[in-house]
Amino acid sequence: WIELNDNDVSGEPTACRVCGGPVRRCLDLGRQPVSNAFLLPEQIADEAFFRLEVGICTRCTLVQQLDVVAHERMFRPDYPYRSSTSARLRRHFADVARTLHTTELTGPDDLVVEVGSNDGIMLRTLSDAGVRHLGVDPCVGAGDTAAQGGVRIRIDYFNERSAAEIRRTDGPAKVIFSANTISHIADLGSVFGGVDALLTADGVFVFEDRYLADIIAHTTFDQIYDEHVYLLAVRSVSEVAAVFGFELIDAQRLGVHGGSMRYTVARAGARPRTARVDQLIGEERALGLGDPATFAGFGARLDVIGKDLVALLTELRSAGMRVAGYGATSKSATVTNYCGIGTDLVPVIYDTTPEKQGRLTPGAHIPVESAARFTDPYPDYALLFAWNHAEEIIEREREFRDRGGRWILYVPDVHLL
Ligand code: TYD
Ligand code: ZN
Numbered sequence: 001w002i003e004l005n006d007n008d009v010s011g012e013p014t015a016c017r018v019c020g021g022p023v024r025r026c027l028d029l030g031r032q033p034v035s036n037a038f039l040l041p042e043q044i045a046d047e048a049f050f051r052l053e054v055g056i057c058t059r060c061t062l063v064q065q066l067d068v069v070a071h072e073r074m075f076r077p078d079y080p081y082r083s084s085t086s087a088r089l090r091r092h093f094a095d096v097a098r099t100l101h102t103t104e105l106t107g108p109d110d111l112v113v114e115v116g117s118n119d120g121i122m123l124r125t126l127s128d129a130g131v132r133h134l135g136v137d138p139c140v141g142a143g144d145t146a147a148q149g150g151v152r153i154r155i156d157y158f159n160e161r162s163a164a165e166i167r168r169t170d171g172p173a174k175v176i177f178s179a180n181t182i183s184h185i186a187d188l189g190s191v192f193g194g195v196d197a198l199l200t201a202d203g204v205f206v207f208e209d210r211y212l213a214d215i216i217a218h219t220t221f222d223q224i225y226d227e228h229v230y231l232l233a234v235r236s237v238s239e240v241a242a243v244f245g246f247e248l249i250d251a252q253r254l255g256v257h258g259g260s261m262r263y264t265v266a267r268a269g270a271r272p273r274t275a276r277v278d279q280l281i282g283e284e285r286a287l288g289l290g291d292p293a294t295f296a297g298f299g300a301r302l303d304v305i306g307k308d309l310v311a312l313l314t315e316l317r318s319a320g321m322r323v324a325g326y327g328a329t330s331k332s333a334t335v336t337n338y339c340g341i342g343t344d345l346v347p348v349i350y351d352t353t354p355e356k357q358g359r360l361t362p363g364a365h366i367p368v369e370s371a372a373r374f375t376d377p378y379p380d381y382a383l384l385f386a387w388n389h390a391e392e393i394i395e396r397e398r399e400f401r402d403r404g405g406r407w408i409l410y411v412p413d414v415h416l417l
Contacts (some may be wrong), residue, residue, distance in 0.1 A: 004050035004069055014055065014066055018188055018240050021059025025066065026295035027224070028053045033362035034073055035225040035333035036081055040359060047362070048073060052334070054224060054231070054295070060239035061290035063212060063231040068186045071138070071157065074227055075184075079139035080355035081330065083121040083179075086389050090121060092256050093179070096208075097125035100175055104204060105131055110174040113166060113198060115158040115191070115207075116181025120146030127151050134170060136162060141355065159187075163194030172200040178207040180257065183230040192244035195265075205246070205265040212236075213287055214259025216294060218412040221302040221338075222331035222385075223258065233289050234261065234280040241265050250274045258388045258411070306339040308414040313345040316381055323408075324379040325349035326393065327386025328356045328368045335385065335410065336364035343367075346383055350374040374400070381416075383408045390417075 014023045029052040039047060053066040083089055105112055109132060114123050117135025119142045126133050127150045135151050136158045137143050143153045156162045166173075176195055185191050195205045212233040215223050224231070238248040249271045250264035288294040316323055325332065328351040335341065342364050349361060352371040359368055374382075378400050384390060384407050394407060394417065401407070407417040 002046065002048040004048050004067075004073070016057035016060060016062060017064055017186060018062055018243055019057060019060040021057045023055040023057050023064065023066070024292040025053060025055045026292050027055075027299050029221070029224060029334060029338050032226065032337050033333060034069055035227060035330040035362060036074065036079055037362045038080055038328070038356050038359035038368065039362065039365070044360070044365065049363070050226065052224065052226070056290070056292050056295065057236075058292070060236060060243075061233070062236040062240060063233070065226075065229050068229050069226045071185075075138045075157075077138075077140040078355070079142060080353055081118070082142060082145070082353055082355070083118045084145075085352050086392060088389065088392050089256060092254075093122040094125045096177070096179075097122050097129075100177065100206070101126060101129055101131060104175045107174070111170055111172070112175040112177060113170075113173040115176065115178035115194075116184070117146055117151065117153065118142045120149045120151035120153075122177065122179065123151045124149045132170070134166060136166070158185075158194050159190040160193035160197055163198040167198050172203070173198050174200050174203045176203070176205045178205075180209055180260075182207045183209045183232055184227045186229045188230075188240055189244065192241075192246060196245065196267075199267070201267065202270055203266070204249075204271070206262065207265075208254060208256075208260050208262045210257050211253065211259050211261040212289055213284060216287070216289065216298055218258060219298060219301045219305060220258050220331075220411045221298070221305070222329075222334045222411070225330050225334045227330060232261070232263075233284055234263075234277060235284050235290060237261075237263050237265075238277065238281065242268070247271075247273060248277055251277055251280050256388070305410055305414060306335075309335075309408075309410045310339050310341065310345070312408065312414055313341065313383070317345055321381055322379040323347070323381045323383065324374070325366065326371075326374070326382045326384050326397075326407075327351055327389065328353070328361055329385045331388075332385035333362050333364075336361065336366065341366075349385065378403055378405050380404075381406050381408055383410075387411055 032052040111132045114135045135153045212231045247268045252262045254260040325346045328349045350371045356368045
């Protein structure tokens with residue numbers, strides 16, 4: 001295997017990737033693989049690992065990984081994640097598209113550019129409505145699916161270079177949208193540089209991401225993995241935007257992915273700032289989100305979850321119970337590798353994504369099989385790694401419980417459903 005960093009920064013403060021302020025180390029999730037690098041057996045020997053550690057900038061409060069995995073290793077042409085596997089997400093992004101269409105993309109020729117458009121889950125709706133659009137995503141497989149759905153795609157990373165080219169060929173964008181991608185990009189200067197090159201004078205940069213306050217409140221430590229270089233919050237996004245000459249003008253809480261936030265950013269002074277922004281920043285201060293001590297409590301809670309989960313799985317397996325995982329999520333990489341859960345405790349994970357099936361999960365090397373095989377025969381217990389889709393999955397697989405099966409959930413604590 002390959003070690004991606006020999007990151008020994010013990011005791012040494014590192015500098016914030018955005019403001020240069022001192023970063024306090026607050027969480028160590030150990031040796032972790034690239035979370036979406038599902039493997040063929042012959043690839044095990046070359047598997048790459050890195051040390052997953054999180055710190056907080058004591059100046060701008062940006063929560064960030066101390067060392068990051070290179071983009072090219074994470075977002076490869078065969079990147080297997082597909083947004084459209086979830087019906088709830090399909091509804092969510094159709095709503096996003098309709099809202100952008102009625103509030104911002106009101107001119108006949110307005111252009112929208114999406115950063116990290118994946119399989120076209122959001123742009124599909126705007127394309128159908130005849131809106132000028134372009135999706136930018138480095139992952140060919142997902143991009144092909146988007147293109148088949150009628151979405152215009154540029155296979156590329158979004159940065160100053162690609163943004164300037166898009167401006168030359170397509171003109172400025174009224175809206176730049178992104179979901180669950182901005183936190184993946186370590187060089188936020190390149191993101192805002194790209195936005196600066198491409199956005200109209202009065203346009204908006206709207207992005208959604210998992211919300212730090214929800215991660216802390218529900219101890220969803222599995223939201224921390226290689227791709228989530230930043231765990232964003234209203235205060236930190238507001239600070240980051242200001243560093244690059246922009247302003248956070250609105251923020252709105254969302255239920256998806258276990259709790260997210262939609263940030264609306266404009267050029268500084270271009271649009272009025274809603275009262276909601278300062279209200280949320282006040283709430284975050286009351287929660288201690290900018291305080292390194294908050295993470296000590298979080299770390300202690302996640303250790304309890306990890307121990308409880310391993311104890312339960314060990315007990316079930318020694319009682320001869322059949323246990324399976326459900327949802328080969330990126331999140332499951334953190335859980336299995338942090339807790340040391342391998343095939344002895346969870347012999348298989350079922351998942352609907354064809355690109356993941358027939359492969360082994362990163363680090364833990366648990367085989368992924370088609371979700372269609374979940375029924376044949378049902379396990380006694382199913383560990384729900386895709387807990388953010390719990391409602392949808394438990395409803396679809398209701399026969400599992402009808403026949404006496406039980407779901408195991410591990411957030412906000414280990415419990416059975
Ligand atoms: P998700 O939780 O959205 O993402 P992440 O990788 O960011 O943690 O991933 C959901 C995974 O679960 C994905 O691999 C598809 C799978 N899945 C199912 O197998 N069945 C389902 O009904 C749904 C909604 C998802
Ligand atoms: Zn900072």
